[in-house]
């Protein structure tokens with residue numbers, strides 16, 4: 168490493184350590200007793216590539232990125248977490264090179280990025296990461312020349328592996344909790360850990376998810392992983408009044424509808440009946456660092472296209488949002504947030 172590249176070393180070391188700690192605790196032991204990060208010249212034709220025990224990253228994308236402004240999304244951490252996570256997703260656990268395989272490699276690496284960035288920098292990083300994943304998905308599917316695959320059958324389509332796969336993993340995390348999601352991933356990793364061939368598959372993954380999801384929610388798991396469904400979510404109206412005891416009562420009209428893309432390419436509206444998070448904040452959700460700016464963040468059940476909700480919060484609300492941290496594939500995010 169060249170001397171003048173030192174200014175990101177602290178971020179890199181912190182991210183490597185956090186990722187190794189989190190992954191070992193949740194997904195089992197690390198196969199190697201070292202991680203080396205190798206800086207390779209900018210003219211090499213790839214961005215980052217993880218070999219067993221060694222992570223190579225192109226110099227100008229890693230050491231030369233300026234992340235000294237802490238208010239900006241930490242791109243260096245994101246890349247390091249992603250590449251370290253590949254020591255589990257792709258090296259410790261290898262998927263069958265069949266439909267669904269890249270969910271295990273890129274989808275799980277994106278999921279690991281999200282949970283660790285959430286812990287290191289707060290929900291603002293989750294906001295940016297999930298927004299990027301959704302726009303990548305919608306850009307990619309617009310140019311899809313074939314029938315779009317559901318997540319469990321993703322092949323080499325980057326817009327699904329890096330895009331929608333993250334969205335559905337975050338939805339699953341909301342539905343059953345991070346511990347349960349991680350137990351699913353760990354169970355599969357442990358089963359295949361000592362097997363020296365690529366044989367994990369997405370049917371097996373779904374079976375483990377069903378075991379840890381209430382039966383009545385299996386249909387939602389299928390909707391997210393096995394069908395091509397998009398959402399149109401939005402806050403249509405909102406207002407609040409101060410109550411006598413000093414709290415604030417918010418009334419909001421929330422739009423929630425779903426559309427399925429069929430094998431024919433045709434899209435039709437379908438029914439909705441699922442829990443989706445509503446958030447009320449004192450700051451824009453893209454700036455949420457910790458719980459102090461979150462007044463309310465809970466799942467509400469939506470089963471009609473338009474629902475009126477009432478929420479009581481302790482401080483004056485400034486923003487209300489549906490699905491603020493990106494767990495549903497919704498193309499138009501502008502109406503998901505309303506300034507109050």
Ligand SMILES: [Zn+2]
Pocket residue numbers: 249253272273276
């Ligand atoms: Zn990757």
